[in-house]
Amino acid sequence: MALTAGLSLTSKLAAQGKYGATPEDSVECIMNLSLYSEFYKQWKSSGYKNTAINDAYGPWREVYNGCPGARMGTYVDGVKMLQFFIKRDKVAESKNAYIDTLMMVYETRIEYFGKEGYVLGRKGVDLYQLRITDYEEAYGVLTKSVELDGDASKPDVLVFLMRATKKMIEEGKIEEDIIFDNYDVCSKIIEVNLEANQADERRLANWENVRGNINLIFEPFATCEAIIKIYTPKFQENPDDLKMLKKLTRLLDRKKCTNDQLYFDATVKLYDLEPSPESAYLIGKMLMKNQKYSEAIDYLKEGEQIDDSETRANCFYYIAECYRMMNRFSSARTYYVKSAKERPADGNPYIMIGDMYAASKNCGGTELEKKAIYWVAVDKYVKAKQVDPEIADVANDRIRSYSIYFPPKEDIFFHNLNEGDEYVVECWINEKTRIRAAKN
Incomplete structure (x- = not known):
């Protein structure tokens, strides 16, 4: 039997104490907590396979309704049980009722225990997976989650945000350029977490896998032709839009669309508006490709101040390449050595020396x-x-x-x-x- 009708949380409950409004309510709440917890432990110890879940569910429902602020574990356990029922149920009507209840449980958890960004992430992932017809709602939930959690966003939330974005575009709900915005947001979060987890092989592998999944979703939209088609009019209409310029140059650089004039124009404009090691580095790369080695070196040397070690290693390497092409071998060697020190596992600088x-x-x-x-x-x-x-x-x-x-x-x-x-x-x-x- 689905739970929806039994889980209507009224405003009166919000004013109750932790275990209920009256001493009698508190006694009942503690009793139900004890009952459901014991049966839940039995179910968990069986590998979530035995029938103890059926005995846990009733008293859990009473705790949820009667003392929703008692403890956060009520929501963690409730999600686990509801996900089990949803997977087991083959009847569309009751299955959908369980999904509605699951969504309600997430919202109530936020009301009593906060962590809105994290919980919305869990809600959005579940909603998209369990009821794809609600993709538009899932997209909104996942978007808000990432806005709130930023760099602390969970890996699967980023993946499902990109999936929902793709679905929204396919259904004509949003413009295609939105996927570029969301890809940029997700990519920056991933890069932060890759850098932060260098010493943890498991987490590092997980974030690398997420990056691969997001790139696969983005790939059909990410041809240089598509990027240039979408962003050329944006650049022409508002060339002083700093936020757009940063996003555009990052995207073109990441997708190796650096041979188009748009890349050079946007990079130079970004440098004019906000000189920085990052924009200087991008201009230096473009000048190097155009064989203007001396000019490229001037800009690339500004890029030496970039915080990101990977980009800094590239910067040193490109300076070395410019000096080598100018037959200034001693100077080239100096920068190949700097690149090797910055990125010790790269053998290319030694090959070039x-x-x-x-x-x-x-x-x-x-x-x-x-x-x-x-x-x-x-x-x-x-x-x-x-x-x-x-x-x-x-x-x-x-x-x-x-x-x-x-x-x-x-x-x-x-x-x-x-x-x-x-x-x-x-x-x-x-x-x-x-x-x-x-x-x-």
Whole structure:
């Protein structure tokens, strides 16, 4: 039997004490609390499988109606029981009555125990899952939950907000650009939580999974063509809208839509209105793509002040790339090293340093000195695959390619040197290595 008719909470109850309005009510409340709690424990200890739930349900209902402020556990347990009944019930009418009751329980919990953002999140997820026809209400509930909880929003709430957003667009209830707004909100929350849970593998994996799910929902809407089509008129109509500019540049950058003129125009405008390391970084990236390396470096160096370590590592790497393209190898190495320190598991900076060493064929006066550059180049490739196994194939290819240019044993002997001895490669490199002979 569904519970809806028995759970009408009146305003009079709101004024009651914790266990009821009168001493008699309190006695009855405590008795029902004890009864339902005992049967609930039996049900729980059976793995939520035995019939003790049927005995727990009646006294639980009395507690809910008679002393709704007694304890928060009443609502936690009630949700669990109602979800069980909903799953078990095959009759549409009674199933819907249970769903109505579940929604009411969430609202009453907020009234007595607060935590509105969190509880609305639970309500919205359940409503969307259990009664998809109420997607519009679920969308409103989930939106409010995320607005209230912000970075503390639960992972599944973000996923279901995006699902509800997609459904609302498909049903013509909201404009398509809303999914870009909600994706931006969810992505920022996810990034905050990824950063905060670096030391917790389980939570980190959970948030990464959420990011993947949200990207899958967003993907059909997220082509560069669609983003540019939606936001070009918005930008043209109000180019000084700071909030829109931040969202647009983040979105274009995240979706790698950085070759379009809109990206550059929006980024420059954002920098003009609110100069910041973040906007300077975006302009620097765009200038680098346009091969304006010297100008790019000026902007990218402003980006060194960015708080996010991942972005800062990218910033250092791009500065290094600009210097390398300008043949300023020493400066490039300085920034590749900075990038490697910021992102220790990335082997690419060492690959690039090795490539610069291998390209420095004019270092040294003698034939042996010229070949010594390959020792330090190979050292960097070995380092690259040590810190980043994913690029081991790239590193090994270079090691094979350049090891054949090591000096032969007779040249080493001719210069009164021995294999395995320490050797300093001079020129701009100025780095210690070990003497090795080419293999025959």
